[in-house]
Amino acid sequence: MMMNNTLRNQCKLLPGSLVTGKWNKNQYKIIKELGCGANGIVYLVESGNRHYALKLSDNGTSIISEMNILKSFSKVQGSTLGPSFLEADDFMKTGKQLPFYVMEYIHGHDFLRFIDKKGSSWIGVLMLQLLTSLSALHSNGWVFGDLKPENLIVTSPAYKVRCVDVGGTTLIGRSVKEFTEFFDRGYWGLGSRKADPQYDLFAVAMIIINSAYSGRFQKKGEGYKQLNDLIKQKKELHPYRKMLDKALRGQYDSAIQMREDLVTVLSKQNHSRKKGPNQTATGQQQTVQPSTRQARRSQNQSKKKSGGFFETFLLVAIISMLYVLYIYEQLL
Amino acid sequence: MKAGTLRQILLITDGCSNHGEEPSAMAELAREQGITINVIGVMENDVIDEKGLKEIEKIAGSGGGVSQVVYSQQLSQTVQMVTQKAMTQTIQGVINRELQQILGDSKTMEDLPPDKRGEVMEVVDELGETSKLEVLILVDTSASMKHKLPTVKDSLLDLSLSMNARMGDSRFSVFVFPGKRNDVEKLLDWTPNLEALTATFPKLSTGGLTPTGPAIREALTHFNKKRSLRGLLSHDDEQYFEESM
Structure with missing residues (x-):
C-alpha cells in the first residue's frame, strides 16, 4: 500500500529519542525502526529495561481499531498468535497529537527467511502450529484476515510461529477490510470477503504454495485452474495436493480438520524416510529436528521404497565390480 | 445508534477537466446534499501534471x-481503501458532532x-459495517483513459466484492463521461453487483472532451431522482447521515 510522505515525516523518529505518553506519562526510548505499514511506523523501544514494539501513527482511526483488536486478542484464552497489548497513549510532537500503542516485541525471523535457512521440511510443522492457533482464534469468533508470510514471525530458541500485524483481524460474519490480494480468496474468485474460518484456511494454503515458489504471481483467467496448475508444477507440493485443494475450495469446516489432514500428510512422509527418528507430527513442534534432505520428491511410499532398493543394489554392484577388478589385478 | 445510508460519488479520472462547470464547485454542491466525493487519479506510464x-x-x-x-x-486496492476511508470519515464526522453536543466545547474524538x-471507534466500525452504502461511479473515458479501462473494470468488480x-x-451505479451524445452517459442503474459491467465496458468509445463538472452535476440528479421516487414509498431512516452533515 502507498504511504504518504507527510505520515513518514511526522512519525519519523531517530534512535535515542524519547516518546512520552500524554495520558499515562510512560516513557519509551526509540531503539530502531522495525517497519512501516499503510497507517503507521513500528519502532523497537525500551522502557524499564524491557523491549517493546511501539506503533506510531498520524491517523487516529485505524490505529484505534487495531488497538481494539489487540485488546480483544489478549482476552482470547491461551492464544499466543498475536502480540500482547500493553497500553495506548498520545505523543505530542511539535504541537500535533500522534496516537500510539505499545505491544509485546516478538523477536525472530520472518517466515520465508526462516524456511530459506532451515529447509522446507519446516513448512508443514509451522503450518500445524498456525492451524492450532487459528482454531483457537476462530472458536473465539475472530478471523485473522491478512494472513501472509510477512506477517508471520518464527521465534527462537523455541521455534514458534506468531503473527505480528493484526490489522486485518475481523469478527466472523463481518467484511475483511485488510487483506493482500495473493492470499485473498476474493481476488482468486474463490469466495467472498466475508470473514469465516475458511477465509483464513484459504490463506494458509496460499502460504504453502507461496513457499514453494520464490515469487508471487498475478491472476490470469480462471483462478482455481491457475492455482491447480501451479500446485501440479511443483513436486514438493504434491503430497499436500488434496489438502490444498480442499482448503482452496473452502471445504474444511474448521482449522482442526485441515490440521488433521496435514498431520496425515506429514506422518506419511516420515514413514517413507527411513532415517528420520526425530520427526514427529504429534504437535510437539519444538522438539522436531530439521532434516536437511527432504523426502518430498516422490509421491508415495512404494515408489520411495523401490528407490531405496535400487540404490542399495547399485551400491553393492559397484563395490563387487571394484572388488572383482582388484582380485583380477592381484591374480595377474 | 441506527445505521443510515452513506452516499458517495467515486470519480476515476486521469487528468484535467476541459469542458463545462468548475468540478470543485459541483463537488461543493454534492457535499451540501450530503454526498461525499472521492477522486482517484489513475496513471500508467504517463504522469498526471501539476494542474491535474x-x-x-x-x-x-x-x-x-x-x-x-x-x-x-494498484487501482483495486486503492478503490477499496478510498471508499472505506471515506465511509469512516463520514461516520466519524457524524459522531464528532454528537460528541460535541454531549461534551460541549469543540471536543472531538481526539480529545478523549x-x-x-477505542469505545467510540467500535461504534464507528459497527456503523461502517452495517450502514447502507450507495456509490455512484463516474468514469472518465476520454481518449487517454482507453487502455486503462479494463483495469478500471476489474477494480470496480473487486470493490463490489x-x-x-x-x-x-x-x-452501485456507473456513469461514464463524455457520453456518446451528452456530456454524461448512464451505463448501469442502481444495482448490488457490478457483474453487468463486463458486457458493456469493453464496448465503450472514448472521446476527446473531459466534462468533469457537468458529470458530477448529472450524477447528483441521479441521486435525487432516486430519492424522490423513494420518497413516495416513504423511507424514514434513509436520510440520517445527510441531515447530520
Missing part, C-alpha cells in the same frame, strides 16, 4: 472525500483518552 493533481485534490477537498493518485496496477476513543461482504446493503 491540484484539481483532483480540490474536488475531493470540496466534496468532503478522499483523493489518491495511483498507478493502474485512548480507552474511550468487498462492499457486498459487509452486513449492510451496497448499491
